[in-house]
Amino acid sequence: MDNIFLYVVIALVALILLSSFVTVQQGTIGVTTIFGKYNRILFPGLNFKIPLIEKVFKRISIQNRSVELEFQAITVDQANVYFKAMLLYSVLNQEEETLKNVAFKFMDERSFMQALIRTIEGSIRGFVATKRQSEVLGLRKDITEHVKEQIDNGLEQWGFHLQDLQMNDITFDDAIMRSMAQVVASNNLKAAAENEGQALLITKTKAAEADGNAIKIAAEAERQAAQLRGQGVALFREEVAKGMTMAAKEMQQANLDTSVILFSMWVEGIKHFSENSKGNVIFLDGSSEGMEKSMKQLMSLNQLMEVKQQQPAK
Template structure:
């Protein structure tokens, strides 16, 4: 057996195996030869020249994220603390892009430091032109500003900013307490204004209702008084008409008309007794008293007849 031939075969197999390179999915390997860029290897099984070509770096083409925490100062000297999340990736899988990503920075650490500091600087410069009260409502504007400012810089590095999320914006404790007091005072003012408007509406409606009730009651009283007057007038007309007819009948019968007065007197006494309901009524029931009452009634009738004749 020729051991030299076997050794040669083993060396040849090892040489071939040393040239086989496997690149994982989501990565692209950068190959150099004698320290100079030569080519890239894409995911899968690849062959390189053993001992001459070397894998310089592996570039991830997957999306990557990093969390940022930093401080900025507004134009009115208020400290603002940001917590944000940065999502970025390699622009594309083209060879020139991969070369920029592989050779622009010495390591991943330097890339992250430059990326974070660039974004922080852009946000700080934007916040420095705004007031404290404006910052909370400017999340979207800050993100859009940073994207516009940083995209061109990242492109020269071979990266693209996919998303920037500002998750939290806080202030110093003293500022938070003062803002809370301002919000509370605004809420109290709004509540007082609403209560005042509600009370005004209630008072107005109550006054309108009371006025309408007074108008309705006055109108009802007016109509009632009118009806009472009409009823009294009609009653008097009917009484006068009845007395006239009764007097005429008595004259035709050759009877004294004083009988009518006597009848009215007795009817009055009867009504007093029937509707008095226990009240004490003093009447002069003597013949002289009745005669005086009759004379007064006759005098009043005579005065009415004289006034009617004058008309």
């Protein structure tokens, strides 16, 4: 009998000793109570606690936690907007007061999650209710910043911190989605038509500029050619005049009539016409009166040239 009692005592002592130690996993922090009242926090590792009196009330995870949200909101113009979001949050810090808030503010984890989700949904719905359907898609970043601004203070009082909120998907009713697609398609067609018109205008403008430049170049070339032709004719006449002047001087020195030169040029001209003619008919007066008339005209031209040569150069 004594041995049995001894064994029982030893077993009770061993049970008490074993219950005096508790292990807290890495990434979590234990919160203990004595007779239902907060006592202290236990950090990761092996911890000693008062046996039979001190109890581990809750193990709090200090790791990042995420949750996916799906909810609906209504814009100011009565359009339904459907959101899919991902929420990332964690315990604010490892201070004792913060951990007490996390452990005792809510009855359980489910109550906390319900309050957190409803708070975020309410914040987003309030924001979307002031915007039009056409504005919502472009306000993804503004919605996220608005939510953080609205609930950060409340979460800190609960001992948590909102690290990130991502709007993964924002959709509307099928009818609205189809109308938005039609608007985008029509805007794309309009932009394409405007671009095509601009390209055609540029092409036409460049072509007109090229034609204008070609006309300018051709006109300049024609002007230069005409100028060169005029200079050539002037040089030709100058050389002819010089040759006739020299010939006249030589004939005067030989006491010959200079009108013979004009007559000779006239005959050469008629010869040139006949040799290089391409079907044209030239009528010449071959009578003695006509010959006499032509000779008088040539002699008058010869005298006029002599008078010009005798005039002093200006």
